[in-house]
Amino acid sequence: MKIAVYGASGYQGKLVLAEAVRRGLDLVLTGRDAARLRQAAATVGLSGPDIRLAAADDHQALLAAFREADAVVNCAGPFTPTGPAVVRAAIAAGVPYVDTAGEQPYVKAVFDTFGAQAEAAGVSVVPAANDACVPGDLIAALLAERLGPLEEITSIHVITGGGGPSRGSLRSVIESIDIIKAGGLVYDDGDWRVGLPARKTSITLPGGAEAIPVAKFPLTEVVTIPRHVQVRHVEGLAEAALSARLSVPLDPSIIADLPEGPTEQARESQRFTYVLDAVALDGRRARGVVAGPDTYGTTATIAVESARRLVTGPAKPGVLAPAQAYDPAAFLDFLLLHDVRWTIEEDTAGN
Structure with a gap:
């Protein structure tokens, strides 16, 4: 091949x-x-x-x-x-x-x-x-398989460590600065829209003791999930601090002088947790979680x-x-070989 x-x-x-x-x-x-x-x-x-x-x-x-x-x-x-x-x-x-x-x-x-x-x-x-859209989209399919038609899915990204973004990622931020500042597209009642308020302002991660502030963010799975899941509302959120930091316009002239990307050691220290909270039309809830290391390597x-x-x-x-x-469970199980773990739990509080 x-x-x-x-x-x-x-x-x-x-x-x-x-x-x-x-x-x-x-x-x-x-x-x-x-x-x-x-x-x-x-x-x-x-x-x-x-x-x-x-x-x-x-x-x-x-x-x-x-x-x-x-x-x-x-x-x-x-x-x-x-x-x-x-x-x-x-x-x-x-x-x-x-x-x-x-x-x-x-x-x-x-x-x-x-x-x-x-x-x-x-x-x-x-x-x-x-690293985010594929597992998030696959988890969403499995959530819908369990719950049936959905009222909403909220995808939330939390990333720690990693040594900062690559030059290419920063240039992509510049290209997307307007949609980042606007909080991204939200899928609502059959179409993608801008300007709708977030339905959540904080999240408690699995095993976490304190709620983490979150804010709207233009996640790509908001575009993909409604194409195969029967759902009324899909929005993307990220840590509020990250959203605020990336909403500040960057000077393109400084990017060329930055490191090409994080070092291997920095990448090894990085951890991501992507949470997808789903609510069925009848009010039942489930939470899918994908967690692993090294967003660029993944x-x-x-x-x-x-x-x-x-x-x-x-x-x-x-x-x-x-x-x-792709078959959702088969692909997610493949990722287990690369230290990317996934779970689905029903009847969570969806904080």
């Missing part, structure tokens, strides 16, 4: 390369800078790498690179300005596509723009194959596995939410 990694020389791209090499997959390294791509290959121990130069606006070069592969993993953020061109090229090449995007407006745009094209071409497209694992599954067990064509492309 051969995977084309677009943006292979970036911070997340190199982690995806390392995961693919660890799993014995063949690779096509794609991007704009040959020297950086060769350096990325050397970093992960690839000798004689298959390197294909292609800028995001060079459709023919992208086609040539992607036709040599069985699937595409796009790691080149910010995704809002360049991602659509990469999706378009993958569909034209007839190759399954995933990306590591966390930009909520971009993910919604992929569904809105490419659904019919991907379906007509017989290509499966799964945006936001990252994203690499999920992106590679997402692409691999699209090749070995093809999903239906079109732009798909994770739970539409």
Whole structure:
């Protein structure tokens, strides 16, 4: 199996390369800078790498690179300005596509723009194959399976440690600053809306003693969950301190002087807890929890596995939410091998 990694020389791209090499997959390294791509290959121990130069606006070069592969993993953020061109090229090449995007407006745009094209071409497209959206979306499917039609699902992210975001993540924040400041899209009564107040202002984590303040945040699973779960309301929340910090505009000129991303040691110290609280139409409640280490490393694992599954067990064509492309419990159980734990408990208080 051969995977084309677009943006292979970036911070997340190199982690995806390392995961693919660890799993014995063949690779096509794609991007704009040959020297950086060769350096990325050397970093992960690839000798004689298959390197294909292609800028995001060079459709023919992208086609040539992607036709040599069985699937595409796009790691080149910010995704809002360049991602659509990469999706378009993958569909034209007839190759399954995933990306590591966390930009909520971009993910919604992929569904809105490419659904019919991907379906007509017989290509499966799964945006936001990252540490949060995939497990969160899969957990939501299992919650709905237990409870039936839902009144609401609230997804909450709590992350500790990690040494700060990568340069690519910070550039994505700049690209998404308006939607971050607005608190993100909320799904409500059949459509996605901006400006609705949060239904929760705090959360108590499993085993926690004190409530943690939370605020609205543009999570990508808010875009994916309503596509396969019968639910009236879906919103995303994050720690209030994180939301406030990322709502402050960044000066793009300072990002280039920052470290490329957190060190391996910092990543090893990071822990994430993603909670999905669901309320059924009849008032019954359940809580799904996903917890693990290293958001960037987990994203690499999920992106590679997402692409691999699209090749070995093809999903239906079109732009798909994770739970539409993969068996939820099977994928979540795969993540147990990578220290990502998941649970579902019914009749919780949903604090």
